Each structure stands twice: as structure tokens, then as C-alpha cells.
Amino acid sequence: MRKLTMMTAAAALMAASTSVQAEDVEVLHWWTSGGEAAALNVLKEDLQGQGIGWQDMPVAGGGGTQAMTVLRARVTSGNPPTAVQMLGFDILDWAGEGALADLNIQAGLEGWDDVVPEALQQFAKHDGKWVSAPVNVHSTNWVWANKAILDELGIAVPTTWDEFVAALEKVKASGKTPIAHGGQAWQDATVFDAVAMSTGGPEFYKKAFIDLDEETLGSDTMKEAFDRMAVIRSHVDDNFSGRDWNLATAMVINGDAAFQMMGDWAKGEFLNADKKPDTDFLCFRFPGTQDQVTFNADQFAMFAQGKEVGKEQAALATAILSPSFQSAFNVVKGSVPARTDVSDDAFDACGKKGMADLKAAADSGNLYGSMAHGHANPAAVKNAMYDVITAHFNGEYDSATAVEELVTAVQINK
Ligand code: BGC
Numbered sequence: 001m002r003k004l005t006m007m008t009a010a011a012a013l014m015a016a017s018t019s020v021q022a023e024d025v026e027v028l029h030w031w032t033s034g035g036e037a038a039a040l041n042v043l044k045e046d047l048q049g050q051g052i053g054w055q056d057m058p059v060a061g062g063g064g065t066q067a068m069t070v071l072r073a074r075v076t077s078g079n080p081p082t083a084v085q086m087l088g089f090d091i092l093d094w095a096g097e098g099a100l101a102d103l104n105i106q107a108g109l110e111g112w113d114d115v116v117p118e119a120l121q122q123f124a125k126h127d128g129k130w131v132s133a134p135v136n137v138h139s140t141n142w143v144w145a146n147k148a149i150l151d152e153l154g155i156a157v158p159t160t161w162d163e164f165v166a167a168l169e170k171v172k173a174s175g176k177t178p179i180a181h182g183g184q185a186w187q188d189a190t191v192f193d194a195v196a197m198s199t200g201g202p203e204f205y206k207k208a209f210i211d212l213d214e215e216t217l218g219s220d221t222m223k224e225a226f227d228r229m230a231v232i233r234s235h236v237d238d239n240f241s242g243r244d245w246n247l248a249t250a251m252v253i254n255g256d257a258a259f260q261m262m263g264d265w266a267k268g269e270f271l272n273a274d275k276k277p278d279t280d281f282l283c284f285r286f287p288g289t290q291d292q293v294t295f296n297a298d299q300f301a302m303f304a305q306g307k308e309v310g311k312e313q314a315a316l317a318t319a320i321l322s323p324s325f326q327s328a329f330n331v332v333k334g335s336v337p338a339r340t341d342v343s344d345d346a347f348d349a350c351g352k353k354g355m356a357d358l359k360a361a362a363d364s365g366n367l368y369g370s371m372a373h374g375h376a377n378p379a380a381v382k383n384a385m386y387d388v389i390t391a392h393f394n395g396e397y398d399s400a401t402a403v404e405e406l407v408t409a410v411q412i413n414k
Helices: 002-015 034-049 062-076 088-096 104-110 118-124 147-153 161-174 185-210 220-233 245-253 266-272 311-321 323-333 349-364 379-393 399-413
Strands: 024-029 053-058 083-087 132-134 142-146 177-179 257-261 281-285 293-296 298-302 367-369
Touching: 024 062, 024 311, 034 053, 034 266, 034 311, 034 323, 062 083, 062 185, 083 088, 088 118, 088 298, 088 379, 104 311, 118 132, 118 298, 132 311, 142 147, 142 245, 142 266, 147 161, 147 257, 147 281, 161 177, 161 220, 161 257, 185 220, 185 257, 185 293, 185 367, 185 379, 220 379, 220 399, 245 257, 245 266, 266 323, 281 349, 293 349, 298 311, 311 323, 349 367, 379 399
Parallel strands: 024 053, 024 083, 177 257, 293 367
Antiparallel strands: 083 298, 132 298, 142 257, 142 281
């Protein structure tokens, strides 16, 4: 896995040496699966329609860890890309280094302050300046299910942890794989986001992952969350290690597995395979998190390269924030708009639910940044948490040890 990552990074660096024309945007991103590529095409075509060329710089690896490594190397070598897909705290870190273009002129002219939700502005603005253009809102506490398998086995949508475990047992007894999972650190952490929220509730989640409260991190509730991860581990197939997330989604699409716990980018894969919500697949919140949303938002930050924001960078930001793009892109991507004034008319049942859930969670104070996707704490803490969660998932730590290691990891890295 590590070897693959390095190869991907090296290939991306080589690709970077191809020349970029003045009116081109060079976009570093990690949207490489079928559904993600289909969504990205909506953006490419929008810009091409304005006469702006697109230099693609994909860096495979869900969650963006590899993309951020390549970005660091590009910036260090004095050759940053024009625009970069980024999440939460990474944006604030780069803005703190003074690397990002000021988008206040576009934001002012287009009224971004009035339409982008506060939860996103926290990560899109630094020192009062807009430094990134929000593309969407994803959330991580979803379950994707193969409807035919559930119907055949008489499984109703589970609403509690106990019902979920009973459903997993039923699938196991039928000989199918209960949970499609890809054993990569960011995927383990994505599952943990939902399991921790369900086990301890929103206050627990906030105290542990956002406030980094030691007592909560070291609590019995955290141990219980790790115990539940072990239950999940006992319901994945033998070949899960290193599997890409979209291949896990394909297992659900093809009827090889019943469930996948994954952010709503998974919906893009179902749609790309011509599958329909409520007919072929079901989307529901992880049991016990029906009222909460753990969100992440993709944004594009523009590297200033010591200059004013470039014409093509401004055009990219404007294109991203336009209401028609927000609808067209997010319908394909599986996410929901980063603006509050976009109609849900074009969205399918899961998209409509995603939009309604986001609004309800924001209104009731149940919207929390995703730990797994860089919206709860900076990369150093996030990566240290990943290590513990993954070591436990792979049986290197029992739950009690994992709790101790989590506390230590946070103490060292925060
Ligand atoms: C991003 C999504 C992406 C997913 C898997 C997440 O961190 O926010 O846009 O589809 O990773 O690659």
C-alpha cells in the first residue's frame, strides 16, 4: 500500500512537469473513481466553455492524504498548482502560511457571505478573507445498502446498533458478505466517525474529536466504540485489506455485499453504474446517528504564487459558486450544494434527504466536522488518530490499548 502511494505521488510529480499555458488552470485533486470523474467533468466542461484550458493533476487516494503529500512537494519545489482540492483544516494551514490567493473580490461581487453556510465559512475564510471556493457538502455517517439482498433476507432498515448487528448476522448466515470495506486508514476512520457518534452521541463526539478532551478520549465510551469497531471487523470479507473504497462500493452494487459505511461520494458510484435509489440501493444514516451529520466539504484553494489572484483562478472560483453549477455537479457527485439557496428539484431521494438532514442538523446544533475528513482537527492529530484506529481494526491493539494509544497520540500531536 505504502509502495503504491509513493508510485502514485511520483507519477503525479512527473505529470506536473508538462507545461501549463497562461490561461489554463492546473487542478490538483483526488477525484479518480468513475463517479468522481463524472462529476469533475461537469466542472471541466464549464471552464472549457469559457475558453479556459484544464490541466489535470489527479492524485489517487480517497480522503486526499496522498494528494496533500504531492501538494507539499510541489510547493516546496516552487511550482504550486493553480488550484487544489482541499478539506477543512488543510485550507486553514495553507492560508496560515500565506500561500493562498485572496478571493474577497469574487466573494463580495457574488455575495458568498449570504449564501454559504457558517459551518463552511469557518474553513473557507482566514483572517476575514475568503481563501477557498466551496464546492459541496459531503457527510460521512451514511450506510449504503443493496436493496435486493435486504428484501430477500427480510431485513428492515436498522435504526439502532443492536438492529444493525442483527442484520449483519442475518447476511453472514446467508453466505454473503455483510459489510463491504476497504482496509485503508482513511476508510477505517470514516467508519469510526459514525460508530463513535452512534456510541457516544453528539456531545461525546464533539468533546473527543473537536475539543480533544482527554477524559473523553480515554473514556469507557471510547472503549465501547472500539469494541463496536471489532464487531464491524468481524463482518468484513477476508480480502478487505488495501481495497479502494469504490471497489467496496462495487461489491454492494453487484450484490456481493449488503452494506457499505461510507460518505455520500459512494452514491456517485451507484449512479455511475445506472443504479437508482430506493429501487436498487438504499441510503440511510448510520443507526443511532439519524439526527446528526458529520460533514466534510470539498473546496478549491487557489495558490497565489506571489501574485494577485489570476484571471483563470477567479473564473474557476466564480464557476464553482454559481447556483447552476452547484446543482449540476452535486447531483452527480453525491454531495449537496455548498449554498443554501439551491433548489433540491434536480436531486434524487438520497440527495433530497442529504439536503434536508444538513439543514435540520445545522438548525438543531447537530452538525459536526468529520474527524476522518479533516474537519475536526488539523492533519497531525487526524493522522495520529488514523494510526490508532487502523492498528486496532487490524487487531494490533485490543480496545483498552487503543483508548490509551488514542490519548497519547493526541497529547503528542495537538
Ligand atoms: C472527499 C470526496 C471524495 C472522497 C473519496 C473525500 O475526502 O471529500 O470528495 O470523493 O474523499 O475520494
